[in-house]
Amino acid sequence: MRNAFADELTKLGDQDSRIVMLSGDIGNRLFDKFKAKHPARFFNCGVAEANMMGVAAGMAMNGLRPVAYTITPFVTTRCLEQIRTDVCYHEAPVTIVAVGAGLAYSGLGPTHHACEDISFLRSIPNMVVIAPGDAFEVRAALQASMKQDRPVYIRMGKKGEPVVHKGPIADFAIGKAITITEGKDVCLLSTGNMLPEVIEAAHKLGEKGISAQVVSFHTVKPLDEAYLKQAFGKFKLVATIEEHSLIGGFGAAVSEWLSDSKTPNQNFIRFGTPDAFFKKSGEQEYAREMLGLSAHQIADKIILALH
Amino acid sequence: MNVAVRKAATQVDAGALKQRAAQLRGKIIDMSHAAQAAHLASSLSCADVLTAAYWHVLNINPEQPKDPLRDRFILSKGHAAAALYAVLAMKGYFPIAELETYCQDGGRLAEHPPANLLPGVEAATGSLGHGLPLGLGMALSGRIKGEAFRVFALLSDGENNEGSVWEAAMFGAAQKLENVCVIIDYNKWQATARSNETLMLAPLREKWAAFGWDAHEIDGHDVGALAEAMQNIPNGSGKPVALIAHTVKGKGVSFMEDDNNWHYRAPTAEEVVKSHKELGLT
Numbered sequence: 001m002r003n004a005f006a007d008e009l010t011k012l013g014d015q016d017s018r019i020v021m022l023s024g025d026i027g028n029r030l031f032d033k034f035k036a037k038h039p040a041r042f043f044n045c046g047v048a049e050a051n052m053m054g055v056a057a058g059m060a061m062n063g064l065r066p067v068a069y070t071i072t073p074f075v076t077t078r079c080l081e082q083i084r085t086d087v088c089y090h091e092a093p094v095t096i097v098a099v100g101a102g103l104a105y106s107g108l109g110p111t112h113h114a115c116e117d118i119s120f121l122r123s124i125p126n127m128v129v130i131a132p133g134d135a136f137e138v139r140a141a142l143q144a145s146m147k148q149d150r151p152v153y154i155r156m157g158k159k160g161e162p163v164v165h166k167g168p169i170a171d172f173a174i175g176k177a178i179t180i181t182e183g184k185d186v187c188l189l190s191t192g193n194m195l196p197e198v199i200e201a202a203h204k205l206g207e208k209g210i211s212a213q214v215v216s217f218h219t220v221k222p223l224d225e226a227y228l229k230q231a232f233g234k235f236k237l238v239a240t241i242e243e244h245s246l247i248g249g250f251g252a253a254v255s256e257w258l259s260d261s262k263t264p265n266q267n268f269i270r271f272g273t274p275d276a277f278f279k280k281s282g283e284q285e286y287a288r289e290m291l292g293l294s295a296h297q298i299a300d301k302i303i304l305a306l307h
Numbered sequence: 308m309n310v311a312v313r314k315a316a317t318q319v320d321a322g323a324l325k326q327r328a329a330q331l332r333g334k335i336i337d338m339s340h341a342a343q344a345a346h347l348a349s350s351l352s353c354a355d356v357l358t359a360a361y362w363h364v365l366n367i368n369p370e371q372p373k374d375p376l377r378d379r380f381i382l383s384k385g386h387a388a389a390a391l392y393a394v395l396a397m398k399g400y401f402p403i404a405e406l407e408t409y410c411q412d413g414g415r416l417a418e419h420p421p422a423n424l425l426p427g428v429e430a431a432t433g434s435l436g437h438g439l440p441l442g443l444g445m446a447l448s449g450r451i452k453g454e455a456f457r458v459f460a461l462l463s464d465g466e467n468n469e470g471s472v473w474e475a476a477m478f479g480a481a482q483k484l485e486n487v488c489v490i491i492d493y494n495k496w497q498a499t500a501r502s503n504e505t506l507m508l509a510p511l512r513e514k515w516a517a518f519g520w521d522a523h524e525i526d527g528h529d530v531g532a533l534a535e536a537m538q539n540i541p542n543g544s545g546k547p548v549a550l551i552a553h554t555v556k557g558k559g560v561s562f563m564e565d566d567n568n569w570h571y572r573a574p575t576a577e578e579v580v581k582s583h584k585e586l587g588l589t
Contacts, residue, residue: 020451040451043482051440051474058444061430063375064451066444081434082471086441089431090422 001156001193002030002099004135008142009067010034013041016146018063022056024049024070026099049074053082053094060092065146071105072098072114072155080120087151088126094152095145101131101155102193102243103278106287110277114155119248121153122221128174131155131192131242131250133216136165140172141218148174157193164195164216177224183213186302187235191217191242191250194271197288198241200295205302212302220250223257232263237305239269241298243288246272269305271298316538319363321531327397328358328530329586332559334393334406340579342410344418348557348569349463350390352494352527356461356552359533361394366456369399372426378456379429379445383438384463384492385419391428392416400427436469438462439489443475446484457486457540465497468506473518480519485541488548489520492527494556496567515549527552560585 010033013019020041021034035042045052049070056066068075075098076083087094098117105112122129130145130152132138138156145152152174164180172178177189181202190198195216202212213235217224231238240251251270258265273291280290288294292301331354339347361367366378382391389409396403401415408414415425419433430441442460449456466472479487493511495502503509515522521544525532536550556570557563560582574582583589 020447043447045478046474046481048471048474048478050436050471051443051478054437054440054471054475055444055447055478058430058441058446059448059451060444061441062445062448062452064448082437082440085431085434086437 001132001135001138001161002027002159004138005097005142005156006030006034008139010037012142012146013038016065018065019146020059020064020066022052022066022068024052024074026070049079050082053079054086056094057082057086057090057092060087060094061090065093065095067095067097069097069099071112072101072117073112076114076117076121083121084124088124091126091150093149095142096151096153097142098153098155100158102157103273103284103287104158104193106278106282106284109281110279113278115243115245115273116248117155118220118242118244118250119252122253123248126151127221128152128219129155129221130174130219132218133190133192133195134161134164136163136167136169137172137216137218140169141174144172144174155192161193162196164199175219175222175224177227178216178218180214180216181212184211185235186210186237186239186306187213187215187231189215189217189231189238189240189254191220191240192244194241194243194293197293197295198298201298201302204296204299208303210303210306217250220253223253225257225261228254228257229261229263232258232267235267237267237269237302239271239302241271241293243293244272245275246270247275269301271301317363319531319534324358324362324530324534327362328355329559329588331358331390331393331397332586333583333588334397335389336560336574336579336582338389338393338406338409339573340576341407343573344389344410345571345573346386346389347573348563348567349384350387351558351560351563352554352556353384353387353461353492354390354559355528355530356490356492356533357390357394359530359537360459361398363534364537365459369427372400376454376456379442379458381430381432381438381442381458381460382420383432383460384435384466385432388416388418388420391420395425395427398427401425435463435466436471439472439475439479442487443479443482443484446487447482449486455486457488459488459490459537461490461492463497464491464493464495464502464508464511465505467491467508467511468497476515476518476520479547483545484547485545488537488540488550490537490550490552492554493551494554496556496570498570512551515551519546520549521546522549522551524551524553527554528558
């Protein structure tokens, strides 16, 4: 995802002279092309994220389209007040791009995990929260955010994730979920980098004769309420799946919607990370397995819930 | 006036500025009394800096508050909002009568400056340590777009407690933002204690100089000297400028000066009359 981001940013930067790249001393060589083409619009802001976010807001308040980028916890919780007060309160069109969301950087330990960011950022007024499901969704989300006149948060995985879409997504729209595969029995609403895992879970369900619809619910805020309404009306079971805490994340947002819209929710289950730090060493695949987020565990739990 | 053309340095009329500062202090005291709002002493200590900036230095036109080429003045010490509101009203950004709505239900003049609500307010401040990073972003946007405006940010001394101030100081120096000027209202008090007994700021000029700024100490109540120093930004040093302005909290009213109770206290009607007399306004 991060290579797609850097490539798309360079392309967009060629067309739009308002685009400025701010990095928190991260992405060694990742932005070489952008730097070479637009040296006056690239800033390594150092390991000083509070200042970076304030600088980005100041630029956006003066007509530019800054993109502030570093590892998820450092570009979200580390500078949360700058995001809230400088960016969102001023309605400054800053695009915040986070790399390594969820457990993507599992091996680096809890300092680098990010399973709370959706919760914090979606509660801030004026903020849009997008968790793209693959590299093409990253490109589309970045393009769409540059057309917005408001703050946007894009939550990415790392690099080398399986690509789900066959090519550029022509009709990508912020707040509009994408049906990846149609199904009849169960609707799997995936947000962010869980998408390939969820597709695999759907395959496993298919092998058991259960037809699963897979959805990339890339925008957590604003929620695609029309899609939710249709899904809860139609399927025997609806599940949200995210690499984020069950507190305050995508599943929580859907729960809030269910409650507020008085929609019956007996057919709803949520997959996410528990209310605990994951302290053991190990890569993302191991962490998912330990936390019940691997494809076979998702499939097993769905089967159990259907019976 | 076409603000695209940089105002040439002009003769400072210190006498007129002093008179303006006294009027400004009178307004601030009236507002504090009417609203029974806090932060009077903090507003009085920076009144001369604001006077020098708005009545001599800044390249601004209140009729075009969003002119892209205007100089930016950021009140990073947002708790001195009353002083900023009084200045903006006196400059004509909105009617003087609106000052009576300060802190009133439904008004635009809250205890800290709001975002995107009141003409002339460049940034919503109140949480300390935000104004300088915002200002640096504005200055860089000017550099990128080829707009030669200047950015002034007024910080409190207590605000120098915030780590983000020092992140910004290092970034501004690395970017050689010579069109940025920080003014520190060094009144030696923060909300509840002496500044240097809370976090050691001293030696403050040397700290800013060590962080790569062209740093100078200045009498923060000498409107003439403030106007001279600020109008010469960029000053040819190739560095951003920090003016460590030595001030007295509550300046201008003998019974408020250097008495930190006035960080939160508001004056009675009788004290308002006494203050105006001392300021030579009656």
